[in-house]
Amino acid sequence: MITFAEVEHARNRFPNEKLFVCTACFQLTALVQGWARCACEPAIELNDPLAFDPTVALLCVLCARGAVREGQPFWWQGCPCCLEFNGQMEERLNRQFQMSRMSNTNYALAKHFSKSEFELKRMNKFIDRWTTEWESIFKWGRLLARELWETVPEWAEDKYIGVRAWEKKFPISKENTEQAFLRFTGWPNMALFESATAQENRRLAGVQNG
Numbered sequence: 001m002i003t004f005a006e007v008e009h010a011r012n013r014f015p016n017e018k019l020f021v022c023t024a025c026f027q028l029t030a031l032v033q034g035w036a037r038c039a040c041e042p043a044i045e046l047n048d049p050l051a052f053d054p055t056v057a058l059l060c061v062l063c064a065r066g067a068v069r070e071g072q073p074f075w076w077q078g079c080p081c082c083l084e085f086n087g088q089m090e091e092r093l094n095r096q097f098q099m100s101r102m103s104n105t106n107y108a109l110a111k112h113f114s115k116s117e118f119e120l121k122r123m124n125k126f127i128d129r130w131t132t133e134w135e136s137i138f139k140w141g142r143l144l145a146r147e148l149w150e151t152v153p154e155w156a157e158d159k160y161i162g163v164r165a166w167e168k169k170f171p172i173s174k175e176n177t178e179q180a181f182l183r184f185t186g187w188p189n190m191a192l193f194e195s196a197t198a199q200e201n202r203r204l205a206g207v208q209n210g
C-alpha cells in the first residue's frame with residue numbers, strides 16, 4: 001500500500017510527473033487509484049477470464065528504459081527500439097520474443113475454440129512454452145530496471161522515481177536494446193540491428209527471388 005506521505009514525498013522530489021517507477025517491484029504506478037498500478041498495489045478483479053488489467057503501465061520488458069504508457073498501444077510491452085528490433089527478428093530469423101500482452105488473449109481464445117484433442121494438446125504445449133518465455137523476459141526486465149536504478153546513488157532512498165527523469169537518465173537507443181538483448185540471451189557480441197542498406201538489399205533479393 002502507498003501512504004499519503006509517500007505520495008507527497010514522490011511528488012515533491014519529481015514535480016510535474018504523472019507516472020513513477022516503483023523501486024520495490026519496478027513496475028509503473030500513477031500513485032493514485034486509476035490507470036496505472038504497480039505490483040505492490042491491490043489488483044482489480046476481472047470478471048472476464050479473457051480480459052487483462054487495463055490499468056497497468058510498464059517499463060519496456062527488454063531494455064527497462066522506455067515506459068509504455070498512456071497514449072501508446074499498451075498491449076505492446078516494449079519501447080519503440082525494442083519493438084523495431086523484435087520485428088526485424090521475425091523477418092530475419094522467423095523468431096520473435098513475446099512482447100505483446102495481446103498474445104495472452106489471442107492464445108486463450110484459440111484454446112477456447114480448439115475442438116479436437118490433438119488441437120488442444122498442441123495448443124497447450126504452445127501456451128506453456130509461450131508463458132515460460134514471457135515470464136522469463138518479464139523477470140529479466142525487472143532485474144535490469146533494478147540494476148539501472150542502483151547506478152544512481154542520489155535515488156537510493158527514493159521509493160518512487162518519476163518516469164521522465166528515468167527516461168532522461170536511461171535513454172532508449174538501438175545500442176541499449178542490443179546490449180539488453182545480448183545479455184538476456186547470452187548470445188555472443190554482434191550487431192543485431194540491420195542497417196537501412198542491408199534491409200533494402202534483402203527486400204530487393206526477395207523481390208528477385210519471388
Ligand SMILES: [Zn+2]
Binds near residue numbers: 023025039041
Ligand atoms: Zn511496486
Ligand SMILES: [Zn+2]
Binds near residue numbers: 065078083
Ligand atoms: Zn526497450
